[in-house]
Amino acid sequence: MTTQNQAAGQAPVAGAAIARKRPPKTRMDKLLGRPESGVIIAAIMVWVFFATFAPHFFSARVTANVLLAGASLGIIAVGVATLMIAGQFDLSVGSVYGLSAALVVLMVNHGVPGWAALPIIMVFGVVLGTINGLLVTRLEIHSLIITLGALMFYRGVLLAITEGFPIRLKIPDPFMSMLDFEAFGIPGPFFWFIGFAAIFAYVLTRTRFGNWLFATGGSPEAARSMGVPANRVQITAFAVASMLACVAGYVSVARFSSVDALRGTGMELEVVLAVVVGGASLNGGYGSIIGAALGVLIIGMIQQGLILMGISVYWYQAGIGLLLIVAAIVNQYVRKRSIS
Amino acid sequence: MTKAILELSNVSKSFGRVHSLRGVNLTVRPGEVLGLLGDNGAGKSTLIKVLAGVHQPTSGDILWDGVKTNLDSPRVAMMRGISVVYQDLGIIPLLSIWRNFFLGREDEVSRKLPFHYQLRHSHMREVARGALQNLGIHIDDVDLTVAKLSGGERQSIAIARAVHFQSKVLILDEPTAALSLKETAKVLAYVREARNQGVAVVLITHNIAHAYEVCDRFTVLFHGSVAETADRESVTEQQLANLINTGTREQRRIAV
Numbered sequence: 001m002t003t004q005n006q007a008a009g010q011a012p013v014a015g016a017a018i019a020r021k022r023p024p025k026t027r028m029d030k031l032l033g034r035p036e037s038g039v040i041i042a043a044i045m046v047w048v049f050f051a052t053f054a055p056h057f058f059s060a061r062v063t064a065n066v067l068l069a070g071a072s073l074g075i076i077a078v079g080v081a082t083l084m085i086a087g088q089f090d091l092s093v094g095s096v097y098g099l100s101a102a103l104v105v106l107m108v109n110h111g112v113p114g115w116a117a118l119p120i121i122m123v124f125g126v127v128l129g130t131i132n133g134l135l136v137t138r139l140e141i142h143s144l145i146i147t148l149g150a151l152m153f154y155r156g157v158l159l160a161i162t163e164g165f166p167i168r169l170k171i172p173d174p175f176m177s178m179l180d181f182e183a184f185g186i187p188g189p190f191f192w193f194i195g196f197a198a199i200f201a202y203v204l205t206r207t208r209f210g211n212w213l214f215a216t217g218g219s220p221e222a223a224r225s226m227g228v229p230a231n232r233v234q235i236t237a238f239a240v241a242s243m244l245a246c247v248a249g250y251v252s253v254a255r256f257s258s259v260d261a262l263r264g265t266g267m268e269l270e271v272v273l274a275v276v277v278g279g280a281s282l283n284g285g286y287g288s289i290i291g292a293a294l295g296v297l298i299i300g301m302i303q304q305g306l307i308l309m310g311i312s313v314y315w316y317q318a319g320i321g322l323l324l325i326v327a328a329i330v331n332q333y334v335r336k337r338s339i340s
Numbered sequence: 341m342t343k344a345i346l347e348l349s350n351v352s353k354s355f356g357r358v359h360s361l362r363g364v365n366l367t368v369r370p371g372e373v374l375g376l377l378g379d380n381g382a383g384k385s386t387l388i389k390v391l392a393g394v395h396q397p398t399s400g401d402i403l404w405d406g407v408k409t410n411l412d413s414p415r416v417a418m419m420r421g422i423s424v425v426y427q428d429l430g431i432i433p434l435l436s437i438w439r440n441f442f443l444g445r446e447d448e449v450s451r452k453l454p455f456h457y458q459l460r461h462s463h464m465r466e467v468a469r470g471a472l473q474n475l476g477i478h479i480d481d482v483d484l485t486v487a488k489l490s491g492g493e494r495q496s497i498a499i500a501r502a503v504h505f506q507s508k509v510l511i512l513d514e515p516t517a518a519l520s521l522k523e524t525a526k527v528l529a530y531v532r533e534a535r536n537q538g539v540a541v542v543l544i545t546h547n548i549a550h551a552y553e554v555c556d557r558f559t560v561l562f563h564g565s566v567a568e569t570a571d572r573e574s575v576t577e578q579q580l581a582n583l584i585n586t587g588t589r590e591q592r593r594i595a596v
């Protein structure tokens with residue numbers, strides 16, 4: 001039999017590979033072996049840069065601004081990072097964020113107490129995300145298409161119900177005012193962001209569900225063959241992304257008491273940017289919540305830093321774009337290092 | 341003779357107009373190694389994917405312990421105690437070795453906390469390392485991503501995994517195809533060991549020498565149908581080769 005000879009002929013090569021001794025890992029390998037390695041370095045560099053060149057970068061007010069700017073984006077980024085690791089995208093988060101904020105304002109204005117509006121809007125988010133997830137997994141339509149449709153649809157609904165005008169809370173809600181605190185000079189919304197980042201960093205690295213998320217994003221077919229309910233995992237990730245977008249909407253109402261119909265426009269791409277800067281792979285199966293959170297902070301620092309340096313806001317976009325490209329190059333290097 | 345644990349009765353599977361399996365009957369018994377033989381494209385992989393719950397039969401029945409059953413998903417099959425080491429999938433390149441090792445089986449090594457299973461990282465690393473060593477695979481750093489391993493190493497991890505989670509039925513799709521002679525001998529020894537412990541093993545291969553060494557019985561597939569099922573005592577290696585090539589025990593060309 002030729003097949004037998006083939007197998008015998010191949011054997012020694014494979015055998016050598018099994019016995020192959022690997023050089024011990026250096027400290028550098030360990031340091032660079034994590035998805036967030038690139039973004040940690042980038043965060044330090046951006047911070048040092050503005051600390052050196054931007055006046056008052058250390059002032060409490062500026063720090064608070066950086067953290068505040070990051071809060072909504074950060075809460076949403078946690079969900080989008082989770083979803084991207086599971087192998088899917090959600091372009092509708094910006095619209096869902098705006099719509100949920102408007103719904104919270106309308107609910108409270110119609111007498112729903114603020115503490116009740118929070119779970120209601122979270123369930124609303126879970127429902128929207130589950131619809132996205134079902135459409136994507138059941139019909140096998142790419143998530144970019146489904147959520148692009150959702151982006152337009154929910155933005156349209158928001159414009160229609162507000163008729164394009166800003167809406168605001170008629171009377172302050174005691175529960176929501178309570179959430180709008182400031183501790184140690186850190187604005188309240190930032191604590192929500194840190195809270196969710198910590199919860200999901202834990203879920204992704206320390207739980208069975210986290211293992212399933214990475215496996216599903218890495219290879220849905222293989223994950224399924226090992227008994228992972230890959231569709232359910234992805235639907236759950238969609239639900240998480242939309243739910244966190246709604247929480248961000250709620251938190252923004254607690255902070256600003258008002259919404260305009262364009263709230264969250266363009267945010268979907270800013271979030272993707274933060275998540276990718278944070279080391280996640282667009283192909284799924286690779287990434288980190290900590291990285292995404294740092295990506296968000298870098299964006300906030302660039303925003304505030306450029307303002308402090310008196311540089312035209314037009315340069316902000318250019319700076320962010322440059323950041324994305326540099327980060328992508330660094331992350332590519334880190335990823336290659338960890339898998340080959 | 342021991343009672344069958346898993347049986348296929350007149351099972352067919354078509355992918356559109358490709359008929360990969362036609363009226364297949366198959367019996368898997370505890371404490372026995374069944375060799376599933378056949379040339380490339382004969383339908384071996386399709387058959388085990390039916391056994392593993394990946395594919396549903398187009399027609400025919402699956403019997404578990406004599407009772408008609410459905411294997412609706414890989415998870416259902418896994419819960420029944422069917423472990424599969426795949427040729428083409430079954431390992432996630434971007435995950436570390438130890439995470440791969442426990443994928444889909446995390447509950448056994450996790451803390452059951454409210455709302456979730458918490459992975460016991462260091463315990464899982466330790467168990468994975470031990471299980472690999474049992475099979476003679478010396479990889480100290482189980483934090484390596486599988487993408488860094490050779491094909492042979494990946495296969496070994498999948499086998500070590502299946503052996504570790506002692507299943508009722510263990511299915512191996514071409515397990516020795518990428519292994520050295522030394523590792524092959526070890527794997528075949530493991531297959532025997534599993535059988536001696538009462539596991540029903542299905543060994544898919546087109547290497548007759550390997551099959552003849554460990555299998556108690558053979559089922560030969562030819563163009564999606566069973567050419568013959570025979571005990572080892574009643575068939576020679578040459579006859580098996582003929583069955584694989586021509587669908588009969590005789591040595592003749594198919595084309596005439």
Ligand SMILES: Nc1ncnc2c1ncn2[C@@H]1O[C@H](COP(=O)(O)OP(=O)(O)O)[C@@H](O)[C@H]1O
Nearest residue numbers: 355358360378379380381382383384385386387
């Ligand atoms: N998912 C699929 N879709 C279509 N055809 C398939 C699929 N899987 C297997 N086949 C076909 O079924 C036949 C048997 O394949 P396979 O079971 O992989 O054979 P073996 O493992 O014995 O080499 C082949 O003709 C193959 O092309």
Ligand SMILES: [Mg+2]
Nearest residue numbers: 384385386427
């Ligand atoms: Mg095959």
